[in-house]
Amino acid sequence: MNTHCEDISDAAFRGISSLLYDTAGIQLSEHKKTMMVTRLRKRLLHLGLDSFDGYLSYLRGGNKDELQVMLDLMSTNETYFFREAEHFNVLAKELRSQPGKHWRIWCAALSSGEEAYTIGMLAQDILGTDRWSLVGTDISSRMVSKARRAIYPEAMLEKVPEYYRKHFCLCGRGEYSGYFTFIPEIRAAVDCRLMNLTKPLAGIGPFDIVFIRNVLIYFDQPTKEAVIGRILPLVAKDGLVITGHSESLFGISPHLQTIQPSVYRYSPQARTAQV
Numbered sequence: 021m022n023t024h025c026e027d028i029s030d031a032a033f034r035g036i037s038s039l040l041y042d043t044a045g046i047q048l049s050e051h052k053k054t055m056m057v058t059r060l061r062k063r064l065l066h067l068g069l070d071s072f073d074g075y076l077s078y079l080r081g082g083n084k085d086e087l088q089v090m091l092d093l094m095s096t097n098e099t100y101f102f103r104e105a106e107h108f109n110v111l112a113k114e115l116r117s118q119p120g121k122h123w124r125i126w127c128a129a130l131s132s133g134e135e136a137y138t139i140g141m142l143a144q145d146i147l148g149t150d151r152w153s154l155v156g157t158d159i160s161s162r163m164v165s166k167a168r169r170a171i172y173p174e175a176m177l178e179k180v181p182e183y184y185r186k187h188f189c190l191c192g193r194g195e196y197s198g199y200f201t202f203i204p205e206i207r208a209a210v211d212c213r214l215m216n217l218t219k220p221l222a223g224i225g226p227f228d229i230v231f232i233r234n235v236l237i238y239f240d241q242p243t244k245e246a247v248i249g250r251i252l253p254l255v256a257k258d259g260l261v262i263t264g265h266s267e268s269l270f271g272i273s274p275h276l277q278t279i280q281p282s283v284y285r286y287s288p289q290a291r292t293a294q295v
């Protein structure tokens with residue numbers, strides 16, 4: 021099989037897209053055909069299937085494990101340490117406003133963990149041990165495993181400022197040579213879990229700060245509203261909600277006050293005027 025998008029029928033593309041949407045809320049436009057072929061091609065070969073129509077039937081056969089594999093392959097997991105760095109200035113300012121309290125933070129689309137450990141390094145620096153905890157969640161089991169493992173190639177340290185490298189990162193030796201991880205205090209405070217934001221969110225919260233960055237872009241407006249509607253009851257009064265720079269919660273809830281673009285404060289009692 022080659023990788024041309026002609027290899028996938030319209031029916032198979034629509035069928036797989038609609039499973040992806042129904043399961044994860046992820047919307048794929050027609051021009052993502054090539055992406056689907058590229059991401060799923062190896063899986064078809066692995067299963068010995070010679071067409072995407074066959075793969076769709078296999079998925080529709082009620083195979084839940086395969087649905088998870090498909091989600092893992094189709095989700096976009098791009099992330100890196102200190103991504104959209106301005107948000108970490110906001111985080112630092114917020115944590116410094118009450119250094120004595122125990123801060124509960126949620127990283128709601130964790131990917132492979134770089135965002136969670138960036139937050140962890142800042143929180144550990146400002147608050148110290150046992151003054152913060154972080155729950156990281158993602159729909160991709162492959163990503164959650166990577167985040168739990170917390171071992172990254174040393175080349176990724178390029179994005180980590182020298183101060184944080186020196187104080188919070190540990191370079192590996194022997195079989196881990198060329199890799200790094202984080203000090204045990206940070207690793208112990210980060211709890212990574214599998215969670216789908218488009219389904220009921222049970223067993224977590226409340227949180228003082230929620231990072232929901234660079235995932236809302238994959239959702240249509242009704243899904244985005246439903247996801248935020250599920251997240252807000254898990255946010256403490258006056259908690260912060262931070263989205264990706266290209267995402268907006270404008271008009272989604274009267275209880276979210278825009279502090280600056282992509283940073284919102286949740287005031288459940290207040291109705292904020294959105295201008």
Ligand SMILES: C[S@@+](CC[C@H](N)C(=O)[O-])C[C@H]1O[C@@H](n2cnc3c(N)ncnc32)[C@H](O)[C@@H]1O
Pocket residue numbers: 043044045046095096097098099100103128129130131132135157158159160163215216217218232233234235238264
């Ligand atoms: C582009 S990454 C963003 C990672 C990180 N937040 C950042 O900004 O660097 C998007 C992540 O959202 C996850 N995701 C997509 N749909 C999801 C859903 N319905 N529930 C939970 N996570 C989801 C994907 O698996 C992926 O890891």
